[in-house]
Amino acid sequence: MAADFVIEGLKATIEGKEILKGINLQMKGGEIHAIMGPNGTGKSTLASALMGHPKYEVTAGTAVLEGEDLLEMAVDERARAGLFLAMQYPSEISGVTNSDFLRSAINSRREEGSEISLIRFIRQMEAKMKELEMNPEFLHRYLNEGFSGGEKKRNEILQMMMLDPKIVILDEIDSGLDIDALKIVAEGVNSMRSPERGFLVITHYQRLLNYIKPDFVHVMMQGRIVKSGGPELAERLEAEGYEWVKEELGIEDETVGQEA
């Protein structure tokens, strides 16, 4: 069954302050949606609220994946239901090797007694690392510890490739990547495109969207999706910035907390 993902009326607060003010978004398997928008407009908040970050409180709305409301689930259950978030700022965890971590993540999706064999796991991991042009030593490094910005991003994509999710949210996966790395990461994402999988790509730059071609582009301001369109919308934003959108909609300050 193709991944159907429907977000309706999603509102979320952080420390009592409302950041998301009613997000509506529909995605189907195979589709790529891009979310753009100026800084501080709630893009990462949307990603975190969907994943279930403990700092955010969802106060209204649903996010239904294949008939199940993710918002009713614990973080790990959401992941096992098929949601994956490549984070803007991945955590560093000392003492936990990349391979131990990923093996636990894979085994969390398997029944007790049918865990992935070490050899099979290493083989898979090495193959994916090769695709991403990652040095195999990253297998044994502590999770994200001391990784450069770009290495962390590649590591996020590696996890995505290993975990085979249904809905992938990429939060500024392009930030910190050099031009070659951007291509490699984009190829990794493209290799995962399938009718079974949907992507929500948060980015500031058209450049990424040249590699990962979106079907839909949405603009976020003040904690809402204020405009949606096709790929041409991203191109216009790249060329002209956000001023025209604000003028069109009568928005003076686009950041969260400012009312239109």
Next chain:
Amino acid sequence: MTTQTILPVDAQRLSELSQSSGEPGWLKDSRLQALELAAELELPKLEKTRIDRWNVNNYGGYKASKPLAQLSEAPASITALIKDQEEGSLIIQQNSGVIYTRLAPELAAQGVIFTDLQTAVKEHGELVQRYLHKAVLPNEHSIAALHAALWNGGVFLYVPKNVVIETPLQAVLLTDDAEAAFVPHILVVADTNSSVTYVDNYVSDKAEAGLHNGAVEVFVGAGAKVRYATVHQLGVDTTDVTYRRAVVENDGTIEWIVGEMNYGDTASDTKSVLKGNGSSSDAKVIAVGSGSQKLNYTTQAQHFGKNTPSDMITRAVMRDAASSIINGITKIEKGATRADGQQTEKVLMLSPKARGDANPILLIDEDDVTAGHAASVGQVNYEQVYYLMSRGISRHDAETLIIYGFLAPVVSQIPLEGLRNQLQSLVERKLGQ
């Protein structure tokens, strides 16, 4: 307030005991003097720890132990620790006395001595006398004094000049009779340019309250290298007070690996005295506190020699209502130029009732040195838990990964694979309940 030390034995009885076990006169005198000191001295002053409220008076009396005819007769409580040791070098102490001693013949042929200390004072009296109580001094406090008065069983390891031993020598020290005094003394002497690894385990198997009053003295000769690993896994019934000291000569190296896996109240103090130029010390302490344990762990390095590096790392995980005070003391004396003293103490707390307190102290009387310290006390980071859970890992497994990850950078540096695995499983045992 001065508290009168309760002496577990009187001079008359102590003197008779020494005589009846055929100890040399100097030792009898040393015991009697220490007993006198004990009456005058107070308990050790431990940072933020009321040791006077601990169960530190349950010495019991000296009871002779029956030697094993063969290793397979060893008490069931220690069989896991001694399996496959038939060919190795091993000493087993049960309560007040050593019940098994074996030294690999190839080591004996090289002049290595590995025997219980009570035998060593008779067979190698001069050698023992030269070192005994010279590192842990009986006049430090009443516990050290009582140790010097009452010590029993024990281990004496002597490695002659230039002898390099690859395989670790081992000891297992078991207390399973609360009425019997358990006061083992470990004395290691590594002569010039020798090299040795010693590993021991402290185990208890009894229900009544008891005390382990232990002292360890290590003398590292010029250019010698001693790796001293010790794992304490005494039960909730046993209070453990252990002082460890190494004195290191020119270019000698001491390496401490300490696993604090007890279930009862514990005070331990591990100190390297870097006497010689170019001598060095490395100490790693891994600890897990659980239940309502009161814990006080101290590591110390005292630099006298020039060009002396020291490093000490303590990592402790505290669960339930365990409470720990963790002290690191780097002391660099005047004249110890180009000394380098580093220390790190980190505590991870798993419950709101757990307590952790890290006290790094640098005392430096010389200008031309480098020194550093880092200390932290914290809880499991919820951002990290979230990150792991966002990949499908359950909360329990995420926390477990983070806790083991906290200890891993130290555990993974332990050079002995068997010990590494043993510590790993002891940590799992303490955290798994």
